[in-house]
Amino acid sequence: MNYKMVIHTTGKIIGVEAICLLVSAAVSLIYMESSGIWLLATAVFGGLLFLLSRFFKPKDEIFFAKEGMVTVALSWLILSLIGALPFYLSGEIKGFINCFFETASGLTTTGASVVPNVETLSHGIAFWRSLTHWIGGMGVLVLVMAIAPSGSGRSIHMMRAEMPGPVVGKLVPKAKTTARLLYIIYIALTLVLIGLLFFGGMPVFDSIIHAFGTAGTGGFGIKADSIASYSPYLQWVLTAFMVLFGINFNLFYFILIGKFISTLKSSELWTYVGIIVSAIILITVNVSSLYTSIGEAIRHSAFQVASIISTTGYATANFDAWPVFSKAILLILMFLGGCAGSTAGGLKISRFVLLCKTAKNRIKHVVHPRTVKSVRFEGKAVDNETLTGVSSYFIIYCMCIVVLFLILCLEPFSLESNLSATAATFNNVGPGFGAAAVNYNGYSYLSKICMSFAMLLGRLEIYPILILFMPATWTKK
Helix, strand or coil, X not given: CCHHHHHHHHXXXXXXXXXXXXXXXXXXXXXXXXXHHHHHHHHHHHHHXXXXXXXXXXXXXXXXXXXXXXXXXXXXXXXXXXXXXXXXXXXXXXXXXXXXXXXXXXXXXXXXXXXXXXXXXCHHHHHHHHHXXXXXXXXXXXXXXXXXXXXXXXXXXXXXXXXXCCCCCCCCCCHHHHHHHHHHHHHHHXXXXXXXXXXXXXXXXXXXXXXXXXXXXXXXXXXCCCXXXXXXXXXXXXXXXXXXXXXXXXXXXXXXXXXXXXXXXXXXXXXXXXXXXXXXXXXXXXXXXXXXXHHHHHHHXXXXXXXXXXXCCCCCXXXXXXXXHHXXXXXXXXXXXXXXXXXXXXXXXXXXXXXXXXXXXXXXXXXXXXXXXXXXXXXXXXXXXXXXXXXXXXHHHHHHHHHHHHHHCCCCCCHHHHXXXXXXXXXXXXXXXXXXXXXXXXXXXXXXXHHHHHHHHHHCCCHHHHHHCCHHHHCCC
């Protein structure tokens, strides 16, 4: 284990968080709020930790997969602890565990909240709360690689450990350039969204907050009714961008360089779109009697489907009051999530497709034992190592879901509430049903700690967090 390199890189991550805290403190200064003092104090604390990490200059900057995963897991855990300090010190969120839950939820782009009334938060704290979505969406380490990359040629290990999806590769030969391209696309889409929201009548502050929540597919808002009080135009804009941010960012790059045919041939994209369209039609038919017009039913159905499958978590309606059939569809979408290489959470469409194709291939092999046919995805044959990796991940994924669900079942809430809370936190969706529909303040501290780690497990796709706490990781052998 290259300890100095891990500490050195983690220090860079803390430095980025300190800068983001300074920006949030500046927002408090603009609105003349006392919360800026605590944001500034936390930024200074983070800056000191960054300077301290500079004393651990590594002789060897080579990163292997193990170091990459440990760095990612350790960084996200420390970021969540430091990021919780402004909430706690300002007193705007009571109890450090609640503050840790809120920060972990923000950085992992989950959007599950313990705040009873978000409208009471100061502008600076609300800005920091939503900014955690934006920096966590694409990945903090990817940002560090883009602006201050490691000198080694193996920084792709960090990107693979942090970016969601079964396979993460380079768009261009250098991982540094890949990281920059991803962030250029990310920033451009965010700015376009801010502009569309602002010109649609949303105030500047609101536009920035909701753009951060949509780009990171997080869902933190500044109103108790989420997006319900905004105009239908703004709701449709957010619907479209929630779907866009659930798409693999590699496809945006292909569009930029003119490879439209490659984009249109993406089977993951068409599966993603097909699931969304099918879900919207089914839910619209099921809830049409609850609304005054079919147009209104389509708008609410489309918004909620886009919100759940992209794991954003915004709402325009009380979907907890929808018929059981519609809620069941939303629950399934919580598990599926968006595409690999997007800011969305969940199992990922690519894994779902590969699991289905593997099962289909296996059934065909049972019927015709002498037939040997490979599984194909995106026009290419998938090697056995990738298929084994996807199957192994799915098994561990299910085991984590079961363990978390059993822990939450110690709470005095309904089975529906605890199951949806499990799915919503582990898959980084945010709101659930029943007791988890509005916020998670009613859950015990034990459950909140478990759900906080579940959010980190889900965002980092299990392995980095597990490897961080494995004793074998820290042995010299």
